[in-house]
Amino acid sequence: MSKPLGKILVIDDNEDILLAAKMLLKKHADLVQVESNPGKIPFLLKNDSYDVILLDMNFTKDTTSGKEGFHWLEQIIEIDPNAVVVMITAYGDVETAVNAVKQGATDFVLKPWNNEKLIATLTSAIRLKKSYEEVKALKEEKSELSSALNKMSGPEGIVIGESEAMRKVFALISKVGKTDANILILGENGTGKEVIARAVHEQSLRNENVFIGVDMGSISETLFQSELFGHKKGAFTDAREDRAGRFEIANKGTLFLDEIGNLPMTLQSKLLTVLQKREVTRVGDNKVIPVDIRLVCATNMPVYEMVENKEFRQDLLYRINTVEIHLPPLRDRAEDIPLLVSHFLKIYANKYRKGKMKVAATTMKKLQKYYWPGNVRELQHALERAVIMADTDTLQPTDFTFLVEKKKEEEDFDLSEFDLDTVEKMMIQKAVSKYSGNISKAAKSLGLTRASLYRRLEKHGL
Numbered sequence: 001m002s003k004p005l006g007k008i009l010v011i012d013d014n015e016d017i018l019l020a021a022k023m024l025l026k027k028h029a030d031l032v033q034v035e036s037n038p039g040k041i042p043f044l045l046k047n048d049s050y051d052v053i054l055l056d057m058n059f060t061k062d063t064t065s066g067k068e069g070f071h072w073l074e075q076i077i078e079i080d081p082n083a084v085v086v087m088i089t090a091y092g093d094v095e096t097a098v099n100a101v102k103q104g105a106t107d108f109v110l111k112p113w114n115n116e117k118l119i120a121t122l123t124s125a126i127r128l129k130k131s132y133e134e135v136k137a138l139k140e141e142k143s144e145l146s147s148a149l150n151k152m153s154g155p156e157g158i159v160i161g162e163s164e165a166m167r168k169v170f171a172l173i174s175k176v177g178k179t180d181a182n183i184l185i186l187g188e189n190g191t192g193k194e195v196i197a198r199a200v201h202e203q204s205l206r207n208e209n210v211f212i213g214v215d216m217g218s219i220s221e222t223l224f225q226s227e228l229f230g231h232k233k234g235a236f237t238d239a240r241e242d243r244a245g246r247f248e249i250a251n252k253g254t255l256f257l258d259e260i261g262n263l264p265m266t267l268q269s270k271l272l273t274v275l276q277k278r279e280v281t282r283v284g285d286n287k288v289i290p291v292d293i294r295l296v297c298a299t300n301m302p303v304y305e306m307v308e309n310k311e312f313r314q315d316l317l318y319r320i321n322t323v324e325i326h327l328p329p330l331r332d333r334a335e336d337i338p339l340l341v342s343h344f345l346k347i348y349a350n351k352y353r354k355g356k357m358k359v360a361a362t363t364m365k366k367l368q369k370y371y372w373p374g375n376v377r378e379l380q381h382a383l384e385r386a387v388i389m390a391d392t393d394t395l396q397p398t399d400f401t402f403l404v405e406k407k408k409e410e411e412d413f414d415l416s417e418f419d420l421d422t423v424e425k426m427m428i429q430k431a432v433s434k435y436s437g438n439i440s441k442a443a444k445s446l447g448l449t450r451a452s453l454y455r456r457l458e459k460h461g462l
C-alpha cells in the first residue's frame with residue numbers, strides 16, 4: 001500500500017536541509033526526491049509527477065528577498081498548473097511566504113521546521129491535491145455524461161422481444177448481468193447489440209455508475225490512444241487540456257466497445273495490454289491509472305473466421321468473450337415483429353402528433369415476410385417514414401412500398417467475407433447455373449474464353 005505522502009520533491013540548496021528532509025520524510029512517503037539545483041526543476045517535472053513539492057524561498061547565499069523562490073514557483077505552476085507547492089521560508093519572513101501563497105503556493109513551513117508540523121502541512125497539501133483531482137475528474141465525467149445522455153435521446157432503453165431466441169438472450173443477461181464477466185455480443189447490423197449492452201449494464205451491480213460506449217470503427221489510428229486512455233496537455237498539437245480517456249471515465253461502470261471487429265491488428269495489441277493490466281497511462285504522461293470496468297464488446301464481423309485469417313488476435317478474442325450473446329437477425333424471429341411494430345408505432349405516432357395508429361393485418365404479414373437486411377433499425381426507420389407519410393390512421397401495405405424485396409441468396413453473397421479464390425468459385429457457379437450449364441454463354445458472361453473457364457472449373461473441382 002502506498003504511504004500517505006506519496007511522491008515528494010524537495011528543492012533546497014542547503015545539503016543539510018535536504019538530508020534532514022529525506023531522513024524525516026522517507027518514513028511517510030513512497031519517494032523523496034531531493035535536489036539542490038533548482039535549474040533541474042523543469043527536467044524533473046517533465047519526467048515524473050509529484051504529489052507535493054517542497055520549495056526553498058531563497059537559493060543564492062545571503063539573499064533573503066525570496067525572488068528566486070517566486071521565479072521557481074512560477075515555473076512549476078506553468079509546467080503543472082495543478083502542482084501542490086509548499087514553500088520553505090526563514091523564520092520571521094512570513095510576509096514573503098504569504099505572498100507566495102497568493103501567487104499559487106499551497107502553504108509554507110518555517111525554517112527550522114518542527115517535524116510534526118511539517119508532516120501535517122504536507123499531509124493536508126496532498127489532501128488538497130487529491131480533491132483538486134477529484135473535482136477535475138468529476139467535471140470531465142460530467143461533460144462526457146451529458147454528451148452520452150444526448151446520444152441516448154432516441155427510443156432506446158426498452159428491449160422488446162418474445163421470440164424463443166430473445167427469451168434465451170434475456171435469460172442469459174439475467175444470469176450473467178450481476179457478475180463482472182466480459183461479454184461479447186455478436187449479431188448483424190441493427191439487431192440491437194447496443195440495446196443489449198445497456199440492458200447488461202442495467203442489470204449489473206454497476207448500474208448506478210456510468211455506461212460509456214466507444215465506436216471502435218470510427219476512431220482513427222492516431223486518436224485511438226488519446227480517446228481511450230486520455231492525454232496530458234501538450235502531448236500533441238491539439239492537446240490543449242488534460243483529458244481523461246474513455247477507460248478512465250468508465251471507472252466503476254461499464255465500458256462498451258462497439259464494432260471491435262473493425263480494430264486494426266496494431267491497435268488490438270494496445271487494447272489487449274490495457275485489458276490485461278487493467279490500468280492506463282494518458283498519452284504524454286507516465287502516471288499509471290488503475291481502471292475498474294466491466295467490459296462489453298460487440299461486432300457484426302465474423303471474428304472467429306478473422307482469427308483463422310490472422311485478422312483478429314486470438315488472445316484478444318479470448319479475453320473479451322467470457323460470455324457470448326448471439327443476437328439473431330430479425331428475419332429469423334418474425335414473431336417479434338408485431339411487438340416491435342406496435343412499440344415504434346406508438347413512439348412515432350406520438351412524436352408526429354398523428355393520434356392513435358395501427359397497421360392492417362395484410363401490412364403486418366408483409367412486414368413479417370420481408371427480409372430486413374438492416375434488422376430492427378430498418379424496421380424502426382420504415383415505421384417512422386410510414387407514419388410521417390400516412391394519410392389515414394391505418395397503415396396499409398402500400399405505405400411500405402419503399403421496402404425492396406431482396407432474395408436471401410443475394411444478401412448472403414457479401415464479397416467482403418470471402419477470399420479471392422472463393423469469390424471466383426462462387427461467380428463461376430452462379431454463371432454456369434444461370435446459363436443452365438452452357439459453358440460458352442457462361443464464359444462469355446464472365447469475360448473468359450471457354451478454355452480458361454474449363455481450366456477454372458477443374459481448379460475449383462466443379
Ligand SMILES: Nc1ncnc2c1ncn2[C@@H]1O[C@H](COP(=O)(O)OP(=O)(O)OP(=O)(O)O)[C@@H](O)[C@H]1O
Binds near residue numbers: 191300
Ligand atoms: N429488441 C429491441 N427492442 C427495442 N428496440 C430495439 C431492439 N433492438 C434494436 N432496437 C432499436 O434498433 C436500433 C438499432 O439498435 P442497436 O443500435 O442496438 O443495434 P446494433 O446491433 O448495435 O447496430 P450496429 O451493429 O449498427 O451498431 C436502435 O434504435 C434500437 O433502439
